[in-house]
Amino acid sequence: MHSLIQALILGILTSGVYALMASGQTLIFGIMKVINLAQGAFVVLSAYLSYSLLTAWGIDPFLSILITTPVLFALGVGIQWALLRPLHKDDAAELSLLVTFAVALGLEGLLSATYSTTFRSIQPGYENFSWTVLGYQVNAVRLFAFVLSLLMLAALYLLLQRTKFGRAIRATVQNPMAAQLLGVNSRLVAALGFGLGAATAAAAGAVFGIITPFNSGSHYDLISRLLTIVVLGGLGSIGGSIIAALVMGVGTALVSALASPIWSDFTFFVVLLLVLLLRPQGLLGAKIRGAL
Amino acid sequence: MTRAGLIRAAVFFGLLLVMPFAIGPQWVMNLLIFTIMYAGLASSWNLVGGYAGYPSLGHAAFFGVGAYSVALIFRDSVGDGYAPFFVLPLIGIGAALLSVPIGWIAMRTRADVFAIVTITLLFVAQSLAYNLRDLTGGAQGMGVAVPPFPIETYTWPFYYAMLVLLAVAMGISFYFRRSKIGLSLSAVRADEDKAHGVGVHVGAVKVLAFAVSVGVVAMIGGVWAFYIGFIYPAFAVDPLITIGMVLMTFLGGRATLWGPVIGAFILVPAQQFFAYQFGASQFYLLAYAAIFLIIMLVLPRGILPTIAGRLSRWRLRRLGDVPIPDVATESDSEALAGQAADSEGKAR
Numbered sequence: 145m146h147s148l149i150q151a152l153i154l155g156i157l158t159s160g161v162y163a164l165m166a167s168g169q170t171l172i173f174g175i176m177k178v179i180n181l182a183q184g185a186f187v188v189l190s191a192y193l194s195y196s197l198l199t200a201w202g203i204d205p206f207l208s209i210l211i212t213t214p215v216l217f218a219l220g221v222g223i224q225w226a227l228l229r230p231l232h233k234d235d236a237a238e239l240s241l242l243v244t245f246a247v248a249l250g251l252e253g254l255l256s257a258t259y260s261t262t263f264r265s266i267q268p269g270y271e272n273f274s275w276t277v278l279g280y281q282v283n284a285v286r287l288f289a290f291v292l293s294l295l296m297l298a299a300l301y302l303l304l305q306r307t308k309f310g311r312a313i314r315a316t317v318q319n320p321m322a323a324q325l326l327g328v329n330s331r332l333v334a335a336l337g338f339g340l341g342a343a344t345a346a347a348a349g350a351v352f353g354i355i356t357p358f359n360s361g362s363h364y365d366l367i368s369r370l371l372t373i374v375v376l377g378g379l380g381s382i383g384g385s386i387i388a389a390l391v392m393g394v395g396t397a398l399v400s401a402l403a404s405p406i407w408s409d410f411t412f413f414v415v416l417l418l419v420l421l422l423r424p425q426g427l428l429g430a431k432i433r434g435a436l
Numbered sequence: 437m438t439r440a441g442l443i444r445a446a447v448f449f450g451l452l453l454v455m456p457f458a459i460g461p462q463w464v465m466n467l468l469i470f471t472i473m474y475a476g477l478a479s480s481w482n483l484v485g486g487y488a489g490y491p492s493l494g495h496a497a498f499f500g501v502g503a504y505s506v507a508l509i510f511r512d513s514v515g516d517g518y519a520p521f522f523v524l525p526l527i528g529i530g531a532a533l534l535s536v537p538i539g540w541i542a543m544r545t546r547a548d549v550f551a552i553v554t555i556t557l558l559f560v561a562q563s564l565a566y567n568l569r570d571l572t573g574g575a576q577g578m579g580v581a582v583p584p585f586p587i588e589t590y591t592w593p594f595y596y597a598m599l600v601l602l603a604v605a606m607g608i609s610f611y612f613r614r615s616k617i618g619l620s621l622s623a624v625r626a627d628e629d630k631a632h633g634v635g636v637h638v639g640a641v642k643v644l645a646f647a648v649s650v651g652v653v654a655m656i657g658g659v660w661a662f663y664i665g666f667i668y669p670a671f672a673v674d675p676l677i678t679i680g681m682v683l684m685t686f687l688g689g690r691a692t693l694w695g696p697v698i699g700a701f702i703l704v705p706a707q708q709f710f711a712y713q714f715g716a717s718q719f720y721l722l723a724y725a726a727i728f729l730i731i732m733l734v735l736p737r738g739i740l741p742t743i744a745g746r747l748s749r750w751r752l753r754r755l756g757d758v759p760i761p762d763v764a765t766e767s768d769s770e771a772l773a774g775q776a777a778d779s780e781g782k783a784r
Contacts, residue, residue, distance in 0.1 A: 179548050181555070230733055238491050239732050241551050242682060245493070246728035249679065253721030364675060365563070368556040375552055406567040413560040416553060420541050 151401035157286035159393025160293035166373040166385040168344030174317040174380035175337035181244040184363030185251040190349025212346040220342025256360035266353035289351035471704040478696030479605035480652040481681035486690035489625030494554030497561035498650035500673035502657030517583025531654030532647040539646035565669035577668035594663040689738030
């Protein structure tokens, strides 16, 4: 029982990070109907950036987010502008999928050329610190990460709900054509939205780098988890992806605790198949897509 | 088959049949084996990714299934060395059956989600290959027994096995194009809802294409494992294999008979050249990504459909007719399926 609750705590805390990554992923899909296979690579890239900022200048990984977020935002906008925008409209859905895959491969190549492929982890010095509450370990970094993720998600929510840009994004998600007719610059929204999605990877990457050892190939594992979360939540629904992240985070923690970590990846796949079998639109998909 | 098509196929396979007698150096033979292997893989991928327009990113999982099947069955001995080739059809059928439930579930949704499911499948398969140590040997990999083929012609059986599998893949591809299956798949690719509406059995035909496609891929994986003799999870279930198939098909031309083959005969030697030039895998990945992006941006329809489109426009223009609109026409049978889909315009 003790280990079960411990696993539960761990699962909930970890799910915050996944929720953050997945919200960016699902945002991009909502706006552009593009499945961004490079989201995992963005996360790994930000993890490496935070790692370098820490080892080179001693910048705390949580502070480095302030630097990496604009970088990732710019990268996202650049990729959308240079590689996705020019795609021929008829084939855009299929081609953009492959283009983002190519971007992921390119980033992987770049990162393994720069950092080699040995596993690294960000070690700010407090990575193992934890509090004991009622006999349960609460890891400080994971708790910070969880709180940070909530803050970022809240910021994202405010951005989408309370600003003109957010309204333009939501309009594009709901009906691109109508949004365009009403004067929304859909190209700009697409570029900035892709940047925003990439930017969520920055914060997630710093935290991911502290709690998990990573190398340039880690994005494969990440992307399959992220995609499962996004499908489970309902493609395009940020609220759904948060709930899905919680479900998957707790689920895998329990499977790891009860059976073995080996099967936790497999759990993701089985859940994915079950979702598609029982509720293909995901938890909060389709009908209220874009309602957040 | 038109006479020109028949001659083309006869010349191509005839040349490849006598190739081993003409080639001296071992590395050329090796390069040819891999080229033919990728031509077969890409041709199989084309059945789903090209004709049906469902971009599978998980074919490498089935390549791995085939590879590990051969390794598991023939870990200790292969007798006279030819037994694995006769077991291959069983492996192919097994992989095809395995793929039916996955394909059935994954194809209930549209191409986006299908890609998600297949890419997830790929990484699950890789993680299982790493983690089921008792079965696969984990990261240490596992060996296949060495067949007692004579040294001078050691590679020949593998070469001809790959060639037969390429012929099988292209044969199926050709059959698809001529039959109702291919028409149904083209209809699915162009507009699935309408296809369903006019009575195409969309579900069945998609699952069939997927199963046949991965069945051939698994057989090729089996020959590959036997040929290289020692397999690791990182190479047997490799995203780069998937990417190879996709890239070659796109380069040559989706939904064409010869496109994937042309793509393989261009890219595999190029790939070997990069690997040789840059050595370290990092730059190799970068080069791969760069080629990929260039193809997607510059030549999204692939070589064959682009040429066919140009050619037919040129022919029409020579007739001194009205101005030619910029849509592909269906004069060349080579690009028929692809162009039908292109000019229909996909509503996704």
